[in-house]
Amino acid sequence: MIAMIELHQVSKVFHNDENGQHVQALQQVSLEIEENEFVCLLGPSGCGKSTLLNLVAGFEQPTAGRVLFGDGPVTGPARDRGVVFQEPTLFPWLTVEQNVEFGLRNLHLDAPQRRQVAGRFLTLVGLQDFARARPHQLSGGMKQRVALARVLALNPRALLMDEPFGSLDAQTRDRLQDELLRIWQIHRKTVLFVIHNVEEAVYLADRVAVLAPAPDSIIADLPISIPRPRDRFSPEVREATMALIGVLANLPCCVLPSQSEEARQTMQLQEGG
């Protein structure tokens, strides 16, 4: 199997210019994700899940270690890694359709081609009738559908999703997850999905990785071999969920930026070496 996303001993330290504190977000984390694999990244809030995703997306650079995507190191954001953020971050000055066309402009497609592609992906997420609407006229769930459509339209090799449905109501969240799975069956992609709900992670993923706060790293990495399509309420899903809850129960529920001392030592080690 080919690793599509690879993190080797990755550390990330954030430096706060105002109070001079260092925060160790990730410490020597290693993770491999295979091509077309759907991996959910679980962990308590503040453990660095989003930081890990931002490193893969190229928004941040690691303090130490290597982040690889496909054939080479990640140097910055690019359209081969589509990101769906926690907030929809649609451009309010563009219509829904223009938002989906945004990335296509950089692909040197002419206007009718762009419109056609945008239309296809809006249909895929069920929003073909809202092409001319403005983002602020849509509900939260609809906005995230558009956010998904605009990255799918670019045919990325990987989808990076940072708790994209976390702020939606439970019913909308379930529906969007089902739709994501349906789309993923059609357009196979490598998916890294940051999530905090264990049951949803089990329902979605081929594999669930549990990230613990620094100085720990990935403390559990469970393949979920339940055949698809899955049932949220099946005993298999329930069983895997309970196993993961057991792992998570041993972790602190949240993390304060109290590792500054350790982080400073890490920094000094790096500067010395």
Added chain:
Amino acid sequence: MSTFQRRADQHPEGGGRSAGHDALTPVAPPLGLAPPRRFPLSHAGLALLAIFIVLALWQGLAVAVQQLRGVPFPTPYDTIERLLYLGRGRPLLEFTIYRHLADSLLRWGTGFAMAMVLGIIAGLLLGWSRLLERLIMPTIHVLQLIPGLAWIPVAILLFGIGERSTIFMIAVTAFAPIVINTTAGVKGVDEMYVRAARMMGADDRTLFLRVLLPGSLPHLLSGLRVGLANGWRVLVAAEMIVGTGTGLGYSILQARWTLDYTSSFACLLIIVGIGLTVERGIFGPLERRTVERWGLARAG
């Protein structure tokens, strides 16, 4: 990238603002929702009343000055009468009022257009690069502090007496507010928009034109508004050195020698009228068509 401050509290899609108001005022209706209309007057009625108040104050002042100082201070009636007289094409200082108006508008338009193009480009760059902002923004602030009249010697030294000096003065006073506001606007663009654009493969050009420029538009429009008003206000000073004998500002100044104060007042009225028309007729609709339609209307 670090020059962008994340401003979660200003995220245009967050509904937190109104929810906050609800929480703070549980009994009273939420702010922003108009209470049942208390004034029996319509918008037009209020506008007319406002104009009437101005005219009444002016009339009172004119009568008081005439009585106390014994000088012929033009009343609104005198001024409007003179305006109509000039409107029939009678010459003022050898030229028709239309020639004066057209020349002033041309100078204003040229100066403002230059300030707008240069100001927006400079604002985008200064908002983008913290280094550039630190190096150049102090100069812009100094420019803004210089009063309009003080540019006269500078303009004469640079361009001599004439058209180009006048346009320079209009441009230079309009420039600073445009730069300052555009810079603030670009810095206020949510960093998440920049990330979203980058991960969709946007190059620098796309980022500037399709993200930073529209994202900073609310501030940019305020800057243009102030710049346009500054340029118009400096017209009188700028036309002191125009040298050609035309322009509304020039005509006002010439009243010193001709003692034709009523005509000066008529020109002043035209200047105010043009300023109001541009403000209400251009910027209001422009904001409605952009900022408000995007759901970005700034909470006032």
